Amino acid sequence: MRVAIGSDHRGVELRQRVIVFLASLGNDIIEFGGKGNDAVDYPDIAADVARQVSTGQCDRGVLFCGTGIGVSIAANKIHGIRAAVCHDQFTAEMSRRHNDANILCLSAERLPPEEVFEIIRVWLAAEFEGGRHQRRIDKIAALESEQTRADRDVD
Numbered sequence: 332m333r334v335a336i337g338s339d340h341r342g343v344e345l346r347q348r349v350i351v352f353l354a355s356l357g358n359d360i361i362e363f364g365g366k367g368n369d370a371v372d373y374p375d376i377a378a379d380v381a382r383q384v385s386t387g388q389c390d391r392g393v394l395f396c397g398t399g400i401g402v403s404i405a406a407n408k409i410h411g412i413r414a415a416v417c418h419d420q421f422t423a424e425m426s427r428r429h430n431d432a433n434i435l436c437l438s439a440e441r442l443p444p445e446e447v448f449e450i451i452r453v454w455l456a457a458e459f460e461g462g463r464h465q466r467r468i469d470k471i472a473a474l475e476s477e478q479t480r481a482d483r484d485v486d
Contacts, residue, residue: 332455335383335392337363339373339402342395342439345447349393352448356455361389377405377414384433385411392434393451403436410475413468418442420453427457429464 334353338346343365350360363379365371373396383389392414394402399416406414414434415426418441426432435454437447 332357332391333359333361333389334455335361335363335380335389336394337376337380337392337402338365338395338439339371339376339397340365340368341397343367345395345439345444348444349395349447349451352451353393356452358455373401374405377402378409381406381409381412381414381434385409390433391455394434394436395439396436397438397440399436399438403434406434406436411472413471417450417454419446420450423450423454424457427454428460429467431459431464431468 336346336350336353346362346364350362353360361383364376377394380392380394384392392406394406394414396402403414403416406412412434413430413432414436415422415430415432416436417423417426418438423435426435432454435451437450442450
């Protein structure tokens with residue numbers, strides 16, 4: 332699997348550890364974000380990762396910021412992205428099974444690295460169940476299309 336991973340300055344150390352972990356599972360990694368403690372803006376990194384996923388250049392994405400919330404909000408602005416903030420293995424698994432989440436957003440400051448690794452492992456392994464959940468994903472996609480049409484009408 333090809334995975335885009337990114338973080339703001341608050342997640343640099345954890346991102347580096349997760350890259351090693353993802354590579355050990357046989358994934359190809361594309362990395363985004365700052366390299367040190369200098370502040371970077373999480374919307375820029377989230378957009379970079381989300382574009383990799385939305386265009387099919389990467390299969391999935393993983394994002395970190397202090398809480399995971401900011402990167403989730405930013406990533407979800409990109410067409411075709413379903414970024415989920417997850418706090419444990421259960422929410423990660425359900426984000427895939429029921430919501431077909433294609434980007435996992437995590438707190439760089441509230442979760443121990445070992446738990447982050449397990450959350451990611453579960454999330455990568457979980458498959459979308461389809462069925463009744465597909466109808467809901469289709470409705471989310473329709474909302475995106477509705478917004479795209481509204482944006483065109485304004486121009």
